[in-house]
Amino acid sequence: MDLKQLECFVRVAEFGSFTKAAAVLNISQSVVSRQVRQLEVELQEHLLLRHGRGVLLTASGQRLFDHGKGILRQVQVAREELREQRDTLSGKVVIGLPPSISRRHTVALVSAFRERFPGCSLGIKEGLSHSMREWLLLGRLDFALLFNPAHSAQLHYEHIHSEPLMLIGSSRSDLPETVAMHDLGRYPLIIPSEPHSLRRLVETQASRHEITLDVCLEIDSIPSLLELIKLGMGYGVLFRSALAGSDSLPDGLRAAQIVEPSIPTHLFIATSEQRPLTRLAEKTLAMVREICIP
Numbered sequence: 001m002d003l004k005q006l007e008c009f010v011r012v013a014e015f016g017s018f019t020k021a022a023a024v025l026n027i028s029q030s031v032v033s034r035q036v037r038q039l040e041v042e043l044q045e046h047l048l049l050r051h052g053r054g055v056l057l058t059a060s061g062q063r064l065f066d067h068g069k070g071i072l073r074q075v076q077v078a079r080e081e082l083r084e085q086r087d088t089l090s091g092k093v094v095i096g097l098p099p100s101i102s103r104r105h106t107v108a109l110v111s112a113f114r115e116r117f118p119g120c121s122l123g124i125k126e127g128l129s130h131s132m133r134e135w136l137l138l139g140r141l142d143f144a145l146l147f148n149p150a151h152s153a154q155l156h157y158e159h160i161h162s163e164p165l166m167l168i169g170s171s172r173s174d175l176p177e178t179v180a181m182h183d184l185g186r187y188p189l190i191i192p193s194e195p196h197s198l199r200r201l202v203e204t205q206a207s208r209h210e211i212t213l214d215v216c217l218e219i220d221s222i223p224s225l226l227e228l229i230k231l232g233m234g235y236g237v238l239f240r241s242a243l244a245g246s247d248s249l250p251d252g253l254r255a256a257q258i259v260e261p262s263i264p265t266h267l268f269i270a271t272s273e274q275r276p277l278t279r280l281a282e283k284t285l286a287m288v289r290e291i292c293i294p
Contacts, residue, residue: 004035005036005039006068007072008031009039009064010069011025012055013048013065018032045061046058046060046061069274091278093122094141095124095285096124096141098129106124109124109288129146133155142278142281143270145270147197147198147268148265155270159267159268160269161266162267163240164258164263164264165202165238165239166255167187167258168235168236170252171251172232178258178259180260188214188215189217190216190217190233191215191237193220198265201265222242
């Protein structure tokens with residue numbers, strides 16, 4: 001058994017798919033299949049049950065999977081400790097940011113990264129939380145900031161910030177200072193489409209309180225959505241930090257707090273349970289906390 005065989009097997013078991021494992025490992029599916037088959041021959045055990053939609057672990061496969069994850073984690077830690085013996089940081093880190101955070105902080109992040117980590121490379125991918133969650137699982141990101149992410153046994157979430165949603169209208173509207181949750185259905189809404197985390201959050205809360213929403217427009221771009229609200233074409237449900245980089249609302253808008261009950265949105269740092277952060281990624285995460293977290 002060698003590390004390449006073990007890594008191929010563990011990734012196939014994690015994702016339940018040779019195709020996804022090959023994408024993560026950046027090798028062909030045939031190579032992954034051959035490595036796993038060689039491992040089965042060497043161990044004289046059937047590790048996977050192959051079926052039309054993917055693979056399932058046998059009892060022997062489950063046992064090897066449990067051990068294999070720990071072995072690969074220890075190898076990664078050992079490699080990182082050896083790197084730490086060198087005086088200078090090197091390598092590349094790739095982070096994922098939601099549009100509302102990327103729009104306000106990318107320039108500051110890049111400037112700070114270049115100053116603190118000369119000779120290292122930074123990649124910033126902007127995306128919706130559901131997309132970045134998949135990128136993390138596929139190993140394309142070192143860590144990401146996610147709003148209201150779905151549970152995953154393969155990811156570790158750390159809650160870092162919460163703020164309430166508000167109903168946003170044109171400054172010419174007669175929007176009161178507060179709007180009760182049960183009155184939300186009276187306002188024609190302009191909100192992002194599925195599977196935007198904001199859309200899921202609002203609809204989940206409305207369903208829980210048996211409220212039928214009046215969705216008049218689905219607009220994924222927040223800047224475009226705000227321009228339509230300014231023109232009086234509907235109302236939006238957003239959190240304040242998604243609107244501007246300060247405590248004041250942009251011109252042409254007014255906001256009402258949603259109450260009875262409020263609807264909080266939650267921001268998390270997400271990292272992989274299978275891949276420990278490199279030293280550069282850990283230091284970059286500390287920098288992101290410093291610059292991006294309210």
